[in-house]
Amino acid sequence: AQKVTQAQTEISVVEKEDVTLDCVYETRDTTYYLFWYKQPPSGELVFLIRRNSFDEQNEISGRYSWNFQKSTSSFNFTITASQVVDSAVYFCALSEAYNTDKLIFGTGTRLQVFP
Amino acid sequence: NAGVTQTPKFQVLKTGQSMTLQCAQDMNHNSMYWYRQDPGMGLRLIYYSASEGTTDKGEVPNGYNVSRLNKREFSLRLESAAPSQTSVYFCASSELPTGSGNTIYFGEGSWLTVV
Numbered sequence: 142a143q144k145v146t147q148a149q150t151e152i153s154v155v156e157k158e159d160v161t162l163d164c165v166y167e168t169r170d171t172t173y174y175l176f177w178y179k180q181p182p183s184g185e186l187v188f189l190i191r192r193n194s195f196d197e198q199n200e201i202s203g204r205y206s207w208n209f210q211k212s213t214s215s216f217n218f219t220i221t222a223s224q225v226v227d228s229a230v231y232f233c234a235l236s237e238a239y240n241t242d243k244l245i246f247g248t249g250t251r252l253q254v255f256p
Numbered sequence: 257n258a259g260v261t262q263t264p265k266f267q268v269l270k271t272g273q274s275m276t277l278q279c280a281q282d283m284n285h286n287s288m289y290w291y292r293q294d295p296g297m298g299l300r301l302i303y304y305s306a307s308e309g310t311t312d313k314g315e316v317p318n319g320y321n322v323s324r325l326n327k328r329e330f331s332l333r334l335e336s337a338a339p340s341q342t343s344v345y346f347c348a349s350s351e352l353p354t355g356s357g358n359t360i361y362f363g364e365g366s367w368l369t370v371v
Contacts, residue, residue: 145298174357186299186346186362193357232298236354243314244289244354246298 143168145235147247154223155255162218162250164233172238175216180230192216223254259283260363262347268369269337277332277366279347287350288330290322292343305330306353337370
């Protein structure tokens with residue numbers, strides 16, 4: 142069965158610390174896609190990244206980086222030198238090629254960055 | 257850049273009342289979705305419409321109906337609201353179904369309270 146687990150419910154860090162948000166997924170499909178979304182206190186959901194199952198290259202975008210490891214079914218998200226504006230709930234999500242209309246979300250990790 | 261627009265943003269209903277959440281997207285997307293977000297449970301799919309003229313049940317469809325009015329609009333109706341339907345509702349759209357790797361873009365959410 143398909144499932145996304147974000148075991149960290151809440152993380153608190155002080156500004157400028159690095160922080161990693163964990164995401165572990167389960168799927169029987171060989172073709173699938175992984176996503177990260179950010180939900181700031183204002184409530185909207187902001188798309189951050191999409192990764193397909195055939196591309197295990199890590200990706201870096203400014204202070205954000207993502208580590209995709211099929212061997213451990215993980216797609217972790219690291220924020221380097223965190224800032225107060227990074228405070229949000231972050232969701233990891235999975236979609237599968239055979240289950241074409243469903244995006245499965247994890248329960249989210251609330252990140253609080255203190256000045 | 258309107259993207260996905262949903263109304264109303266906030267609503268308080270009495271148990272047994274009915275209401276319709278409206279959603280429109282201006283990205284010429286084929287697929288549209290309604291999700292609900294509850295504390296500690298991430299986002300769960302209520303209904304989706306893979307293309308104009310089709311609708312299908314998601315994970316938690318009971319108590320809801322939907323209408324894909326045209327390619328742009330996808331409404332969610334609560335016929336007889338119950339306190340268990342107190343939640344944040346998100347409308348979303350994607351160019352093609354998520355199984356093809358398309359990114360889903362979300363509206364800003366509608367906060368619904370049933371008393």
